[in-house]
Amino acid sequence: MMYISTRGRAAPAGFCDVLLSGLAPDGGLYLPAEWPRLSGEEIARISRLEFCDAAAEILACFAGKEISASLLREMAIAAYAPFDAPEITPLRRLGGDDYLLELFHGPTLAFKDVAMRLLAQLYDWALEGAAKGKTIIGATSGDTGGAAIAAFAGSEKSEVFMLHPKGKISHVQRRMMTTIDADNIVNIAVEGTFDDCQRIVKNLFADASLNAKVDLGGVNSINWVRLAIQTVYYFTASGALDSPASFVVPTGNFGDVFAGYVAKRMGLPVNMLCVAVNENDIMRRVIRSGVYRPASARQTSSPSMDIQVASNFERLLFDACERDAHALCALMSAFEKDGEMTLGAAAAEKIAEEFAAERADESEVAGKIRALYEASGMLVDPHTAVGLVALDKLRAARAVSGKAIALATAHPAKFPEAVEKACGVTPALPERFKDLHARAETLIEAPADAASVRDIVLSRSRFV
Numbered sequence: 308m309m310y311i312s313t314r315g316r317a318a319p320a321g322f323c324d325v326l327l328s329g330l331a332p333d334g335g336l337y338l339p340a341e342w343p344r345l346s347g348e349e350i351a352r353i354s355r356l357e358f359c360d361a362a363a364e365i366l367a368c369f370a371g372k373e374i375s376a377s378l379l380r381e382m383a384i385a386a387y388a389p390f391d392a393p394e395i396t397p398l399r400r401l402g403g404d405d406y407l408l409e410l411f412h413g414p415t416l417a418f419k420d421v422a423m424r425l426l427a428q429l430y431d432w433a434l435e436g437a438a439k440g441k442t443i444i445g446a447t448s449g450d451t452g453g454a455a456i457a458a459f460a461g462s463e464k465s466e467v468f469m470l471h472p473k474g475k476i477s478h479v480q481r482r483m484m485t486t487i488d489a490d491n492i493v494n495i496a497v498e499g500t501f502d503d504c505q506r507i508v509k510n511l512f513a514d515a516s517l518n519a520k521v522d523l524g525g526v527n528s529i530n531w532v533r534l535a536i537q538t539v540y541y542f543t544a545s546g547a548l549d550s551p552a553s554f555v556v557p558t559g560n561f562g563d564v565f566a567g568y569v570a571k572r573m574g575l576p577v578n579m580l581c582v583a584v585n586e587n588d589i590m591r592r593v594i595r596s597g598v599y600r601p602a603s604a605r606q607t608s609s610p611s612m613d614i615q616v617a618s619n620f621e622r623l624l625f626d627a628c629e630r631d632a633h634a635l636c637a638l639m640s641a642f643e644k645d646g647e648m649t650l651g652a653a654a655a656e657k658i659a660e661e662f663a664a665e666r667a668d669e670s671e672v673a674g675k676i677r678a679l680y681e682a683s684g685m686l687v688d689p690h691t692a693v694g695l696v697a698l699d700k701l702r703a704a705r706a707v708s709g710k711a712i713a714l715a716t717a718h719p720a721k722f723p724e725a726v727e728k729a730c731g732v733t734p735a736l737p738e739r740f741k742d743l744h745a746r747a748e749t750l751i752e753a754p755a756d757a758a759s760v761r762d763i764v765l766s767r768s769r770f771v
Contacts, residue, residue, distance in 0.1 A: 308371035310337040310531065313625040314639075315632025322370045323433050326426075326532045327441060329525020330512045335632075336622050337531040342572040343368040350574055354546025358395035359383035361546075362425065362539045368573070369535045374432065382432070386424035389414045391737070396421065396540040398547045404710045405698065406552070407691075408544050415483050416718035416737070418563065419454035422536040426526060427458035427465075434464040440770045442521040443467045444511055446504035448559055449476040449611040450717060452494070453483035455526045460489035465524070468493045468764050470504040473752065476610050479721045479736070479743065486746035493767050499755030500604045502616050505560075510757040517761055521768050528562030528619055537566035542575055544712050551576035552710040555698045557690040558582045558590055559612040561619035563714065568623065568661065579707055582664040583697035585612045585672070585689075590620070591664035597655030600647035607669060608725035609689040611717070627654040663706040667696035675699075676729035686719040686726055686734045 309319040314335030320328070325337045345353070345368070353364050363380035370379070387395050392412040399407045413420025434441055443465055445455055452469040459467050469484060473496035485494045497504050508527065511517055528534060545552060554577060556564035564582055571577040582590050585607045593599040601615035621639065628634040628651070642648040650658070667675070675692040679685050687695065694713045701707040719726045719734035727733040736743060753759045765771060 308343070308369055309340045311340050312337060313621050313632065313635055315636065322373045322532075326429055326433055326530070327524050329523070329527070329530050330509070334509075334513060336529055336618070336625075338622055338625065339369065342569070345574045347574070350542070350576075351546075354542045354575075356543075356546075358539065358543055359387060361543050362536065365539050365542060366425075366535060369532070378432070382428035383425055386428050387413075389424075390420075394543075396543065398544050398712070401713075406544075406548070406710065406712045407715050408540060408712050409715045410540065411715060411718040413454070414457045415450065415453040416721050417450035417454060418537075418714065418716045419450045420457070421540065422533040423451075423454035423458040423526065425536050426530070426533055427462070429532060430459070430465055430524070431462065437464065439522050441465045441524040442764065442768055442770055443524045443526050444470075444508055444764065445525060445527045446470045446501065446508045447476070447484070448472070448501040448614060449480040450721075451527060453480060456484050456487050456489075456492050456494075459526075460487050460492055462491055466491040466493070466769055467526075468495060468760075468767070470495045470497050470507060470760065472496075472501050472504055473498055475500065475606055475613065477722050477724070479723065480610070482743050482746065482748065483721075485748035485750045486743065488747075488749070491769065493763065494750040495760060495763060496750050496752045497755050497760070498752070501614055502604060503755040505616065505618065507755065507757045507760050511761060511764070514757070514761065517764070520765065520771055522770065528560050534562055534566045534569060534619070537563060538570040538573070541567050541570035541577070545575060545577075548710055548712070550710060551578050552712050553577070553579040553581055553707045555581040555583055555694045555701070555707075555711055555713040557609070557612060557694040557714065557716050558584055559587075559614040559617065561590060561617035561623070563716070564662075565619045565622055571661075578709060580662050581697060581701055581707060581711075582662055583694040584664065584666045585609045585693050586666065586668055587613050587615055588666040589615050590617055591666050593620070593650070594658060594662050594664040597650040597652070598647065599642065599650065607689070608672060608722065609693050611690055612693065623658065624650070624654065627657045663701055665697035665700040667693045671696045673725075673729035676726060680730040680732060686730070686732065687715060688717040688719045688722045689725045690717055691715040
């Protein structure tokens with residue numbers, strides 16, 4: 308299995324190289340040179356496997372001969388041992404044809420744990436015998452950072468520098484990052500937005516001088532292998548229903564819903580991929596209009612979705628442009644020059660055929676949290692509520708029919724203030740976090756510029 312860059316100016320790379328590199332050298336994002344295809348019989352069999360077994364077989368499709376399915380299974384068993392649900396990602400029925408896929412049973416109570424735990428195992432495998440450790444630089448809008456830090460804390464072969472927008476994530480999200488005491492972890496609070504953090508990370512990856520001093524790697528969803536791992540729960544959820552379904556995905560950086568697109572390209576029967584966004588609704592607007600035009604990011608109760616530049620959209624654009632890197636580069640150049648881009652009619656039509664989109668404003672999110680609690684006693688976090696509001700709207704518009712699976716991306720206790728404000732009940736953290744708010748925090752504050760963060764990396768790296 309070989310991988311190519313969306314920008315078309317990087318040499319093809321293998322699974323291990325893509326795992327460790329994050330961005331391609333030309334600034335593009337990696338994708339398989341060809342989508343692996345599974346037969347109907349293979350999909351039926353894999354979808355009914357236990358999660359670790361399914362993960363091993365699906366990852367083997369992307370790893371080729373570089374790593375065996377048996378070793379992948381061992382890694383998956385180790386990665387998912389701390390999860391508090393035996394199914395890893397259990398499927399719950401909401402009522403009628405609506406289901407909730409709970410992705411928050413990992414160590415940091417968010418869907419990011421599913422990919423990050425296995426990614427850390429894969430990093431250790433890939434770095435075995437390496438002369439130099441890996442310096443991971445990432446940006447988080449809330450959950451990626453906690454998952455990465457928990458997964459990589461204490462690693463002898465990797466160090467993590469994680470940027471988050473100061474004051475724009477929940478207290479629980481922040482503390483799950485900043486209270487982990489490990490000398491290979493550095494938390495950086497950036498005076499800006501998540502988009503600023505993401506821009507800084509991209510600039511550092513493109514910094515030849517920095518790359519000459521440290522070996523940079525990425526664990527954000529720019530890392531292809533993270534998305535490959537996230538395809539697994541689309542297969543296992545479909546297997547639990549034993550019939551095709553639509554998936555409704557709360558979306559910020561477009562990675563989680565793109566994983567569903569990958570599963571569909573592999574042959575998984577999926578009726579519709581539904582993009583659910585909050586008031587930062589750039590993905591809804593581009594899917595409906597074909598115009599990608601960021602606005603100012605608004606701070607909401609679902610901070611992991613307070614994003615205006617969705618990095619993984621480039622991967623979808625590349626596919627929608629018939630994998631024409633020249634056409635993709637023209638679009639990205641227009642975006643960098645003008646701050647917006649207009650998709651060609653053919654590409655826009657292809658995207659609209661695969662994706663539906665809806666948004667939820669703050670009052671709708673709070674109303675859904677309250678209504679669900681009053682009707683069933685179930686508490687959901689604001690991101691999950693965005694997805695459920697979107698599902699209601701898409702059903703009303705007849706964009707979705709039949710069975711639908713909404714992804715529950717975080718435990719409600721990660722957003723206690725928002726949930727309590729909506730329904731009057733404060734969700735309790737699991738027992739293992741009972742002293743979270745008493746733990747000491749460690750972080751460094753920095754302005755929203757790459758040079759300042761670069762200085763922090765060079766001064767704190769163990770591998771310079």
